[in-house]
Amino acid sequence: MKLVLFDLGDTLESDGVLVPGALETLEMIAAFRTNGDPSAFLGLVSDFDMPAEPSEVAIIQQRYYSLLDDLGIRPFFEPVAERVTLSTEVGVFKPDEAVFRAAASKAGPDVGFGDVLFVTENRSHVLAARRLGLAAVHVRGPGQAHGEVNTLAEVVPLVQSFLNGGEPVETVVLDVSSEAPDALLTRIGATDATWTRLGDVLVVRSPAARPGQSPARGELPDSARRLFVPEQHLHVVTQTARLFQEDHPDIRVVVDKGRYLVVDFDAGASLPADGPHASCYRVSPLPADGVVFDQRAAGPGPASPAEAVGVAAVEVSRAAFDDDVGTLARLRTRHSRSAEFRGALAWAESLLADLGYATQIQTVAVPGGTSRNLVADRPGDGDGDGREVVLVTAHLDSVNIQGASAAAPGADDNASGSAGVLAIGRALAGRSTRRGLRLILFGGEEQGLFGSRHYVSGLDTDERARISAVINMDMIACTNTATATVLLEGAPVSQGMIDSLADIAQANTSLAVQTSLAPFNSDHVPFIEMGIPAVLTIEGTDSANDRVHTDRDTLETLDVGLALEILRMNTMFVAQALDSDTSIARPIR
Structure with a gap:
């Protein structure tokens, strides 16, 4: 049989009144059954008045039992002679071992300390009980800043676990x-x-x-x-x-x-x-x-382009990035099915075509209609039709959780990433590289990655094998951390990319770097699911940008400096990937 012991003062009761949840907690524990019988005894162990002489013990005990009557909880601890243990009768105060031993022996000859769970607001008594071999829980008492649990209700699942042998x-x-x-x-x-x-x-x-x-x-x-x-x-x-x-x-x-x-x-x-x-x-x-x-930790700070470590020096234009992100975020919405989205896509297509990229539009089925993907190519100088290609991607659409008709400027999510794709395309336009560069702006991401899933599902085995690396940008321009931070999120297939990006960031930017191998809910995921190395680059996580998916995701909230640091890292990585003699992305098998 198990015994659940409660302290009374400041645990179940304070200033003569039950603390919130005390009665309900006792009722729930008393209701636990094993084969139709109670799963545990409920008991009390309390420091109370010490007698001046042995004849006072019974009088003091009756005063304590009257307190239980006044609180309305005495029935949980009947018979009180077996379920209530006071320092009055033992002669010492908690956490002396004799008090706990007396409580266990009253419950039955087979009840040992390992069968007892003790609940109290007194942290030192919890630690002493554990040293004796009891399980113990520190519940936050009146006026205490901390407890192991904050309310008595939170004790119930712990009792249940204890009774089930855990x-x-x-x-x-x-x-x-x-x-x-x-x-x-x-x-x-x-x-x-x-x-x-x-x-x-x-x-x-x-x-x-x-x-x-x-x-x-x-x-x-x-x-x-x-x-x-x-x-x-x-x-x-x-x-x-x-x-x-x-x-x-x-x-x-x-x-x-x-x-x-x-x-x-x-x-x-x-x-x-x-x-x-x-x-x-x-x-x-x-x-x-x-x-x-x-x-x-963050690296030593940004080097000038001439001082770039280990990779080709590439500059990203701040003025052009500002113009691009402003053009996109000043639209009322870029919902995947909206006229504004189609206009933004046509504007981006014209810009990339002027930079010398070969463009194509893909039609994508989304809930309630269709959206579009924009794919822009610049071939590399490698030999044959099977030459490799590096992808830089982002989703162009925005959304408001209030519905398709609500304003969705999507400055961070994801005008920042889309403008980042255009910035990298602009920085690398006209360069002669070994691998090809492909820029993609997806539609339907906010409805469930429809654009990227459509694109990846259309690739045959040979086309998938050609993709050396995928850099995806989604929310790169809001600061959620004490220092400028980027999160690199991928999977084991992306580990080589993550390592390269992190090394570039530490050597050439002021970014702290967070990394995760648990990809989730952005356009890198469909590539990873097909075994293609892909990494999401996103603003660092410590808090979260709670303005996204609302009409408050506006230009005024952006940290362009953070975006440019992330773009510096990404552009250097892409430049290296385009010219590397060997793939840096795929793990050695």
């Missing part, structure tokens, strides 16, 4: 150096804890009932957060803007890194993937001993 898991969230996490990870590897890293944040899970298993217990900085979340409740979310949080405002966010979240919910109840914007986020279990995204 262990309450202590989750520690702490900041780590993105450059030197190895020592901490080595310590974690020596325990049975698991970890997940999101840039400079580490989420470590270890059994709370086993003292000493947390790799840094007692050594954690004040900024570290300890909380109790059942392992199966932890999930990682990849989202566009804040659309997951908009759909599910009641789901607890444990770690917020903008595009990436760690959230706490009971997947056994329901999977929160059915909101109105479900296509704009992905929910999956938090990986054990894995990296959601990695991070590298």
Whole structure:
């Protein structure tokens, strides 16, 4: 039999009144059944008045029982002689071992410390209980800034896990150096804890009932957060803007890194993937001993074109980028089926044709009608019809979550990426290169990657093999981080590209670099699904641009300096890829 022990003062009760959720929590735990019988005893263990002489013990006990009557919770702990343990009768205060031993022995001769879960607002009592071998939970008490759980309701799933033979898991969230996490990870590897890293944040899970298993217990900085979340409740979310949080405002966010979240919910109840914007986020279990995204520190700062390290010097025109992004973002909308979208596509086609690119328009089926892709080619000087080609892509369309008729200037999402494609096309026009350059502006991305899926599905095996690398730009001009940061998102097939881009960024720009091998919800994904090396370059994630997909995504919110740094990295990479004697993108097999 299991025993769930509660402290009373400031845990279930404060100033003579039950704390919020206390009654409901006791009711839910009391309702747990195994083969028709209660799954656990409920008990109380409290520090209370000490007697001056043994004859006072019974009087003090009755005063405590009257308090339970006044609170309306005595029935949960009947018979009180077996379920309530006071320092009054033991002669010492918690967390002395004798108090816990008395509570366990009252519950039954076979109840040991390993069968007890203790709930209290007193952190030092939690630690002492764990040293004795009890499972224990620190619930945030009145006036406390932190707890392992914030409310009594959050204790219920931990009790259920405990009763089902699992262990309450202590989750520690702490900041780590993105450059030197190895020592901490080595310590974690020596325990049975698991970890997940999101840039400079580490989420470590270890059994709370086993003292000493947390790799840094007692050594954690004040900024570290300890909380109790059942392992199966932890999930990682990849989202566009804040659309997951908009759909599910009641789901607890444990770690917020903008595009990436760690959230706490009971997947056994329901999977929160059915909101109105479900296509704009992905929910999956938090990986054990894995990296959601990695991070590298910023490089030494931008070099002049003449000082570019290891790659051809290429300049991107700021004035032309400003003009292009302004031309696109001043349109009321670029919804995939709109006249404004078609006008923007025709304008971009004319611009690229004037630069010497051979252009073609593809018609793309989208929900409710059709959209367009613009494909612009400049052949390389390689031999034969099978020469390789490097792709630079972005989606031209914009959207407002209020509907197709609402204003959608889409300055960041994705006038910035589309203007980036034109900037690279302008910078590399007229150059003689070994590989061909292909620029693509997709339609229908916001409705579900329709343009890129249409393009990739039309490639035969030989055409797919010709593609050396795909650089996709989607939202490159808003600052979400303390320092200018780019996120490089791909897959294992893209690892060579990611490494090259990161090296170029660190040597030639002031960008910090984040990397992820979990591609999601942009036009690089269809290429990766076909085994083609592709990387999304997007503004870094720490917060998220919550203006996208609204009428607030306007020119005034852009950081053109960030966009130009990302374009500097991308243009140098493309110039290198166009002239390299060997493919830098595909992994060695």
